[in-house]
Amino acid sequence: MSAVLSLQGLTVALPSGADRPEALRQVSLDLHAGEILCVVGESGSGKSMMASAIMRLLPGNVRISGGSILFEGKDLASANEATMRALRGARIAMVFQEPMTALNPLRSIGDQIAEMFRIHTSLSNAEIEARMLALLDEVRIPHPAEAARAFPHELSGGQRQRAMIAMALALDPVVLIADEPTTALDVTTQAQILALIRDLQQRKGTAVLFITHDFGVVAEIADRVAVMQHGLVVEQGPARDVLHQPQHDYTKALIAAVPPLKAPAPRAISSESILVLEGVQKTYRSGGFFGRRRRETHAVRDVTLSLPKGGTLGVVGESGSGKSTLARCITRLVQADGGSIRLDGVDLLQLSKREARQAARRVQMVFQDPYGSLNPRRRAGELVAQGPMIHGMSRDAAMAKARELFSLVGLDPAAIERFPHEFSGGQRQRIGLARALAMEPEVLVADEPVSALDVSVQAQVLKLLAELRVRLGLSIVFITHDLRVAAQVCDLVAVMKDGEVVEHGPIAQVFEAPRHAYTKALLASVPGRGFGA
Amino acid sequence: MPALKRFALAYLRNPAAGLGLFLLVAIIAMALTADWFFPRDPLALAGRPLQWPGANPRFALGTDNSGRDIAAQIFHGARISLLIGLVATSIAVVIGIVIGALAGYYGGVVDDVLMRLTEAFQTLPNFLLLLVLVSIFGSELTTVVVAIGVVSWPATARLTRAEFLSLRNREFVQACRGLGMGDGRIIFREILPNALPPVIVYASVVMAVAILLESALAFLRLSDPNVASWGNLIGLGRDVLRVQWYVSAIPGVAILVTVLAVSLVGQGLNDALNPRLKGR
Numbered sequence: 001m002s003a004v005l006s007l008q009g010l011t012v013a014l015p016s017g018a019d020r021p022e023a024l025r026q027v028s029l030d031l032h033a034g035e036i037l038c039v040v041g042e043s044g045s046g047k048s049m050m051a052s053a054i055m056r057l058l059p060g061n062v063r064i065s066g067g068s069i070l071f072e073g074k075d076l077a078s079a080n081e082a083t084m085r086a087l088r089g090a091r092i093a094m095v096f097q098e099p100m101t102a103l104n105p106l107r108s109i110g111d112q113i114a115e116m117f118r119i120h121t122s123l124s125n126a127e128i129e130a131r132m133l134a135l136l137d138e139v140r141i142p143h144p145a146e147a148a149r150a151f152p153h154e155l156s157g158g159q160r161q162r163a164m165i166a167m168a169l170a171l172d173p174v175v176l177i178a179d180e181p182t183t184a185l186d187v188t189t190q191a192q193i194l195a196l197i198r199d200l201q202q203r204k205g206t207a208v209l210f211i212t213h214d215f216g217v218v219a220e221i222a223d224r225v226a227v228m229q230h231g232l233v234v235e236q237g238p239a240r241d242v243l244h245q246p247q248h249d250y251t252k253a254l255i256a257a258v259p260p261l262k263a264p265a266p267r268a269i270s271s272e273s274i275l276v277l278e279g280v281q282k283t284y285r286s287g288g289f290f291g292r293r294r295r296e297t298h299a300v301r302d303v304t305l306s307l308p309k310g311g312t313l314g315v316v317g318e319s320g321s322g323k324s325t326l327a328r329c330i331t332r333l334v335q336a337d338g339g340s341i342r343l344d345g346v347d348l349l350q351l352s353k354r355e356a357r358q359a360a361r362r363v364q365m366v367f368q369d370p371y372g373s374l375n376p377r378r379r380a381g382e383l384v385a386q387g388p389m390i391h392g393m394s395r396d397a398a399m400a401k402a403r404e405l406f407s408l409v410g411l412d413p414a415a416i417e418r419f420p421h422e423f424s425g426g427q428r429q430r431i432g433l434a435r436a437l438a439m440e441p442e443v444l445v446a447d448e449p450v451s452a453l454d455v456s457v458q459a460q461v462l463k464l465l466a467e468l469r470v471r472l473g474l475s476i477v478f479i480t481h482d483l484r485v486a487a488q489v490c491d492l493v494a495v496m497k498d499g500e501v502v503e504h505g506p507i508a509q510v511f512e513a514p515r516h517a518y519t520k521a522l523l524a525s526v527p528g529r530g531f532g533a
Numbered sequence: 534m535p536a537l538k539r540f541a542l543a544y545l546r547n548p549a550a551g552l553g554l555f556l557l558v559a560i561i562a563m564a565l566t567a568d569w570f571f572p573r574d575p576l577a578l579a580g581r582p583l584q585w586p587g588a589n590p591r592f593a594l595g596t597d598n599s600g601r602d603i604a605a606q607i608f609h610g611a612r613i614s615l616l617i618g619l620v621a622t623s624i625a626v627v628i629g630i631v632i633g634a635l636a637g638y639y640g641g642v643v644d645d646v647l648m649r650l651t652e653a654f655q656t657l658p659n660f661l662l663l664l665v666l667v668s669i670f671g672s673e674l675t676t677v678v679v680a681i682g683v684v685s686w687p688a689t690a691r692l693t694r695a696e697f698l699s700l701r702n703r704e705f706v707q708a709c710r711g712l713g714m715g716d717g718r719i720i721f722r723e724i725l726p727n728a729l730p731p732v733i734v735y736a737s738v739v740m741a742v743a744i745l746l747e748s749a750l751a752f753l754r755l756s757d758p759n760v761a762s763w764g765n766l767i768g769l770g771r772d773v774l775r776v777q778w779y780v781s782a783i784p785g786v787a788i789l790v791t792v793l794a795v796s797l798v799g800q801g802l803n804d805a806l807n808p809r810l811k812g813r
Contacts, residue, residue, distance in 0.1 A: 333707050360713035373704035377726045387712040432708070439712065 003030035004207050005054070005092075005175050009067035010077070012046075012053050012231075023049040023062060025231045031175065036201060036208040038218045038239070041228035042254075042454035043425075047211045050228075051177045053077075054209075055094060056084045072174070090120045093168035097180040099160035103152040109163045110136075110148025116170040135166040139196060158189035162196065169200060176201070179211045186318035187481065191525035194221050213454065215258045216484070219243055219528025227251045243531065257459040259484040261526055263508040269491050274475045275307040275330070275363075275443050279339035282325055282499075299325040300336070301499040307443065307492075312469065312476040314490030314507065316483060316522070322499035323479045327447045330477060331365045332356055343443065361391060364436035368448035370428035374420040380431050381406075381416025387439045398438075405434040410464060426457035430464070437468070445477045450485060462489055483526050487511055495519045543805040550801020556794035564611040571605035575761040579605070583777050597766065597780045598773050606761045607787055613762040614744050614791060617678050621743040624682025626736050629689025630725070636690070637697025638720050648694070651687045659684040663746060667755050674757040677750065681743050692735055696728035730806040737799025741792040748788055763787050 012024040023046045031037050041047045052058045054069055056076060069076035072091065074083065088094075096102040104112060110132055117128045136144035139162040152160055161181060168176055178197065182190040198221055201208050212218060218225055218239065225243070226236040227250065235248040246252045282300040300322045307313045315323045328334035330341055332348060340347045343362060351359055367373035374383055384405055385398035393401070403413040409430040420428055429449060436444060446465070450458040466489060469476060480486050486493055487507060494504035495518065503516040514520045523529075545551050573579070582600035584592055594603040636647040654662070666680040700706065701724065709719050750756040751764025758765060763784035770780030 328707075331711050333710055357713040357715075360711060365708070365711045367704040367708060369704050373708055375705045375709075375723055375727070378723075386709070386714070390712055390714050390718075435708065435712075 004033050005031040006070040011066035012049055013063055013065035015061040023231055027233050029226055031207045031209055033207050034205045035223040036210055036221055037224045038210045038212060038222035039226045039228060040212055040218050042213060045228040046231040047228050048179055051179050051211055055088060089116055090171045091173055092175045093173040095164050095168050095178045095181045097183050099164045100152060102164060105152050108149055108151055113167045113170060116167055120171055135170055139166040157185050161193055175207050177209045188521055188525040215255060216527035219531035253456060257456045259488040261484050261487050263487045263511055266506060266508055267491060269311040270309040272309045273306040274309045274344060276342045277303055277305045279304055280329055280336050281338035282329055282336050298499045303501050305494055307475050307477060310473055310475055311491045312478055312489055314478045314486040314493040315496060316480055316486050316493060317496035321496040323496050324447055327445050327479045331363055331445050361439040362441055363443045364439050364441035366432050366436050366446040366449045368452060370425040370452055373432050374428055376420055380418055384434045384438050401438060405437055409434045425453055426461060429461055443475050447479045451482060540805055544801050547801050547804055549797050553794045553797025553801060556790055557798055560611050560791055563608050564615050567608035567612060571608055575605040575609040576601060586779055594783055595779060597769055603783055606766050609761040610763040613760050617747045618740040618744045620678045621681040622736055622740040625685035625739050626689050629686040630693050633690035633693025634697055634720050637694035638701050651690050655687045672755055672757050674760055677756055681746050685739050685743060689732060689735060693728060693732055697724060700724050700727055734799050734803040737795050741795045744792060
């Protein structure tokens with residue numbers, strides 16, 4: 001089978017002062033008709049740059065410095081802008097990660113899809129309308145006629161991504177480039193979108209270049225795989241070979257870092273509870289004056305859970321399930337409306353503001369965003385020392401403690417003088433952990449602590465967390481959307497949906513014999529389920 | 534230190550910003566050397582009134598209708614204008630930051646009350662409000678400066694509030710609350726430094742407007758007549774505007790140059806502090 005798109009020795013130069021001279025180095029790849037080629041790599045590997053280079057949509061100061069991009073007998077690397085405009089959308093289409101920002105918020109979905117036809121064809125308005133509705137039906141958006149009139153914000157994330165795919169496939173392109181199209185979606189929605197892409201690709205024979213960081217997705221969808229590291233393709237081949245007999249060390253390391261969905265043998269955990277939640281409620285109210293158009297959102301409803309001493313309780317669920325709100329209720333960043341949260345028998349919700357501030361040191365939180373959770377204007381050491389200083393420790397003692405904690409979490413103690421932006425994402429997450437540990441907490445609440453990290457870094461941080469748990473006797477509430485991660489770190493798990501805990505119990509029991517329909521659906525949606533098991 | 538050096542380089546890459554800085558330094562130099570070049574009281578009688586610039590080598594910029602040296606008034610006036618600019622701006626920025634920070638951080642009722650107050654100030658034309666304040670409290674230099682500061686804060690308050698609204702829900706702020714940090718410390722030590730850059734840039738606009746407000750007040754002869762300010766000189770020149778126009782025009786140019794310099798520096802700071810514009 002001949003290649004429809006062929007990259008030959010493609011090299012893309014970065015401006016001087018970047019962390020490496022070339023975003024892509026001598027990349028050679030063939031994309032055949034009717035196949036899905038997954039390009040997989042960690043952040044900074046150059047995989048998105050490759051997509052931009054093919055579309056010739058590179059940022060202003062980045063340019064193609066060598067090699068060729070052969071497509072339908074033309075070299076796109078040197079094609080002029082008019083040629084590219086005729087190709088983009090019509091012959092090579094693209095689907096982006098975040099459909100909300102890729103769609104124009106002020107125009108209806110139908111209008112934006114119809115625009116594809118208006119630009120590239122001379123069909124009549126009635127014909128365009130009919131084609132547009134047929135497309136929406138094809139990507140299985142419920143009620144296509146209504147969806148066509150809707151604005152992007154009126155659709156759910158999954159429906160928006162379906163609309164984007166409809167737009168991309170409008171003119172039956174030869175090549176579809178999908179840049180992390182399911183990364184921003186919930187796991188059940190992701191499973192549907194992957195199935196849709198697979199289905200459409202088989203029916204239309206489109207060649208798909210699928211960019212992702214997630215080996216689970218690769219296992220789910222890929223025919224062939226190319227693994228990228230630092231701008232180089234280190235390994236490529238049929239999906240089965242790359243996933244099960246990886247040749248390159250980097251591929252092996254990446255695959256080893258993917259947590260298996262099967263929980264390890266259960267640890268012995270104490271029967272004594274340190275944290276007991278009973279009937280915890282939180283309702284958000286919004287709306288105008290005098291109760292007009294008032295809306296109520298039940299973020300957390302009647303949650304009853306307990307965390308054994310030294311154990312790890314996972315809280316899993318999709319976005320909007322209330323798991324983050326629950327975490328914030330426990331750390332008192334959000335005031336719960338009802339119920340009780342007892343730490344060693346003391347109800348945290350009944351404490352006065354002053355007492356609560358004292359109790360704060362016993363329950364500490366680690367946040368999701370390694371960039372947003374550290375004040376950019378404070379030095380790393382100060383960030384860690386701040387907590388103990390507020391509670392009366394002298395500056396020198398607190399800084400000495402920060403130094404100790406830095407080595408405990410695997411950072412160079414000399415790095416306390418540096419600012420947060422001088423650290424990588426994984427290192428920042430370690431600083432966040434050190435900051436929480438500086439308070440010598442009994443309970444650590446970790447809200448998606450590894451979901452913003454690359455898979456290899458994620459594995460290191462999880463390993464660190466497991467070590468510290470044993471060494472410091474920590475009890476952990478671990479919030480995550482990633483069932484693979486939950487399977488590896490949690491002793492107990494609670495599954496949340498729409499603010500309620502629908503099922504909870506020991507992790508092995510819940511994951512191997514789920515009782516609730518929603519838990520079953522969640523587990524069935526994990527991409528590449530059998531992979532890594 | 535290297536951060537400061539990088540900032541200076543980013544600033545000076547913009548030629549307009551460099552020009553602004555040069556002009557501002559020149560004006561500050563004028564203010565500092567006023568006593569050295571013109572040791573006598575600038576408001577004292579110096580010679581025959583209304584001599585054109587260049588007509589008498591003793592008075593390079595001529596004399597006004599009371600026979601006072603215009604060059605001496607320009608040099609000494611630079612002090613007054615800069616003083617008014619700095620002090621009034623500081624007052625306005627401090628009031629604005631405190632109100633904006635409290636409104637943005639606490640939200641809810643606090644925000645409603647403070648923002649309605651801000652709107653009350655914004656709906657009144659601030660020059661009119663200034664006239665009212667000066668006519669009630671008199672036109673001594675200190676009252677004029679304080680009054681200008683008091684009418685100029687609302688925009689700063691709105692800007693600070695907007696910054697706080699976007700920063701208060703960041704995870705680093707939540708982390709501070711999680712450590713048991715008090716509100717005052719979170720507002721002023723943690724959030725404020727992050728909210729400050731756009732406010733500092735905006736302060737240059739406040740400063741330019743403050744200098745203009747004082748001139749306008751002086752033009753109406755409502756500013757302090759006992760100091761040699763540029764505005765007073767313009768106000769004095771009003772009577773002879775049709776023939777001896779230079780009496781008003783010379784201080785007018787001085788004000789124009791100062792406001793231009795301050796604005797250019799503000800623009801330059803904005804470009805240097807705004808990372809999104811880097812590499813353009």
